[in-house]
Amino acid sequence: MTQEKTNLELNAVTTVNDSVIEINELYKSFGKNEVLKGVNLTVNKGENLVILGKSGSGKSITIKCIVGLMDIDKGEIKVFGSDITKLDSVELNKIRVRIGFLFQNAALYDSMSVRDNLGFTLKRHAKDLSAEEVENQIKEILESVGLSEAIDKMPSELSGGMRKRIGLARTLILKPEIILYDEPTTGLDTITSREISELVLEIQKKYKTSSIIITHDMPCAKHTSDRIVILKEGVIHVEGTYEELEKSDDEWVRSFFI
Amino acid sequence: MSTTLTAKKENIISYLKETFYDVGKVTLFALRFFKEVIKPPYEMKEFIKQCYVIGYKSLPLVTITGFIMGLVLTLQSRPTLAKFGAESWLPSMVALSLIREIAPVITALICAGKVSSGIGAELGSMKVTEQIDAMEVSAINPYKYLVVTRILATTLMIPLLVIYADGIGIIGGYIGINIHSDVNFYRYLAQVLESITFLDIFPATMKTFFFGFFIGMIGCYKGFNAANGTESVGKAANSAVVTASLTIFIIDMLAVQITDLFF
Numbered sequence: 001m002t003q004e005k006t007n008l009e010l011n012a013v014t015t016v017n018d019s020v021i022e023i024n025e026l027y028k029s030f031g032k033n034e035v036l037k038g039v040n041l042t043v044n045k046g047e048n049l050v051i052l053g054k055s056g057s058g059k060s061i062t063i064k065c066i067v068g069l070m071d072i073d074k075g076e077i078k079v080f081g082s083d084i085t086k087l088d089s090v091e092l093n094k095i096r097v098r099i100g101f102l103f104q105n106a107a108l109y110d111s112m113s114v115r116d117n118l119g120f121t122l123k124r125h126a127k128d129l130s131a132e133e134v135e136n137q138i139k140e141i142l143e144s145v146g147l148s149e150a151i152d153k154m155p156s157e158l159s160g161g162m163r164k165r166i167g168l169a170r171t172l173i174l175k176p177e178i179i180l181y182d183e184p185t186t187g188l189d190t191i192t193s194r195e196i197s198e199l200v201l202e203i204q205k206k207y208k209t210s211s212i213i214i215t216h217d218m219p220c221a222k223h224t225s226d227r228i229v230i231l232k233e234g235v236i237h238v239e240g241t242y243e244e245l246e247k248s249d250d251e252w253v254r255s256f257f258i
Numbered sequence: 259m260s261t262t263l264t265a266k267k268e269n270i271i272s273y274l275k276e277t278f279y280d281v282g283k284v285t286l287f288a289l290r291f292f293k294e295v296i297k298p299p300y301e302m303k304e305f306i307k308q309c310y311v312i313g314y315k316s317l318p319l320v321t322i323t324g325f326i327m328g329l330v331l332t333l334q335s336r337p338t339l340a341k342f343g344a345e346s347w348l349p350s351m352v353a354l355s356l357i358r359e360i361a362p363v364i365t366a367l368i369c370a371g372k373v374s375s376g377i378g379a380e381l382g383s384m385k386v387t388e389q390i391d392a393m394e395v396s397a398i399n400p401y402k403y404l405v406v407t408r409i410l411a412t413t414l415m416i417p418l419l420v421i422y423a424d425g426i427g428i429i430g431g432y433i434g435i436n437i438h439s440d441v442n443f444y445r446y447l448a449q450v451l452e453s454i455t456f457l458d459i460f461p462a463t464m465k466t467f468f469f470g471f472f473i474g475m476i477g478c479y480k481g482f483n484a485a486n487g488t489e490s491v492g493k494a495a496n497s498a499v500v501t502a503s504l505t506i507f508i509i510d511m512l513a514v515q516i517t518d519l520f521f
Contacts, residue, residue, distance in 0.1 A: 064391075069391055096394075096395055096396070097396075097397045101392070101395040103392060104388075105387060105388065107388040108392075110387070120398075121398065124299075124396075124397075124398055125396075170392075170396075
């Protein structure tokens with residue numbers, strides 16, 4: 001199933017002003033190594049924003065700062081209008097529940113089965129659900145990522161693509177409004193990468209999510225993006241649609257699309 | 259020459275700074291336990307699972323070492339006591355040595371090797387594979403789920419394992435005595451119980467709670483703060499054993515001083 005967007009659809013999405021994430025002048029360094037040097041970024045509601053950049057350019061650090069996994073040096077990160085850098089842990093957790101995060105290697109809990117991986121998060125945030133309701137929700141989410149049969153498997157029994165899907169299912173179980181994907185197709189073969197990219201689009205349509213997708217995989221970027229930004233030397237170097245950036249005058253920008 | 263001295267001075271200052279920084283981090287990590295342990299929700303299921311893993315699964319190892327401790331101590335002490343015609347004191351001597359010092363320290367050291375390194379490697383691996391981050395972004399407190407449960411389990415299970423090792427050691431002592439002579443078990447046990455007082459058991463048991471707390475805390479700290487990369491998992495496990503073992507000896511030394519002061 002291919003779900004390529006038409007230019008008309010792309011324009012419709014990018015003209016929405018209702019931003020869910022707004023990053024202003026974000027600085028982050030590790031010792032003397034300044035990684036982010038004033039990143040400004042906005043993610044609009046319902047939009048898939050792809051961040052490109054060379055390895056070590058700070059793409060993953062940016063999304064880790066958005067969920068408060070890393071403290072920032074300077075700047076402002078507004079998620080749903082709240083500056084998460086100024087929130088206490090209770091308030092931050094209320095925001096985190098509304099954000100899903102797919103880690104590069106899925107980060108499934110090794111000691112738990114697929115059922116428990118999904119149920120672990122759900123039971124803690126939906127305490128009024130009965131055991132039967134929890135089970136039904138787990139099955140429903142697994143069905144939506146096409147892995148109903150994996151419910152009793154352990155993470156060690158899953159392939160790379162399956163792990164990514166289960167990771168995505170675990171992310172979706174709390175019905176997040178924003179999903180942050182950290183290299184969702186890295187380490188996967190072409191066909192599985194394509195399947196994951198399609199799943200990202202399906203999720204956007206079905207759950208009306210806004211997303212940031214970090215990737216080096218250009219077919220994935222082309223397939224999933226409404227808008228692309230490229231990070232260079234700690235700042236956003238350029239911004240536009242896939243088609244616009246592909247025809248950029250900047251040779252360095254074009255080099256990503258070869 | 260002066261450049262070399264300045265460089266050395268800077269190295270020493272930087273080393274001291276790092277040491278103080280680390281001590282501060284460990285202290286904050288340990289203090290956080292007391293804050294988190296009283297706050298709901300309580301992770302009872304994980305706590306019980308950890309008690310099973312740390313306590314029940316250590317039983318075979320503690321049984322073997324406890325038995326050997328009692329047996330060897332009896333066989334080694336017998337010739338010396340025989341020289342002074344004090345062989346009849348053997349049950350009392352073995353029981354007191356085991357309960358007051360040998361069983362707590364040896365059991366704690368074994369648990370430092372098995373449990374502390376296990377926790378360090380497990381949490382280190384979770385850290386490296388971003389499982390701890392995954393919990394955090396799901397708004398689940400990983401400290402409460404992973405650290406509090408493990409520290410509580412070690413604090414509770416190590417004293418129980420030590421008491422168990424005491425019992426097994428005493429049985430080992432009985433078999434040691436019976437290799438050279440024929441002593442009735444009830445008579446042996448009566449002599450052991452006669453020689454043990456509350457003041458032998460209480461301080462020895464109290465220190466094992468501290469052993470347990472630090473075994474868990476050090477394992478968790480090392481794992482929780484593992485750097486990126488698989489190599490750091492091994493380092494976390496190794497460092498947990500070394501630090502926990504050293505801490506056991508330091509606590510033991512302090513416990514002896516405090517016991518001398520008050521009892």
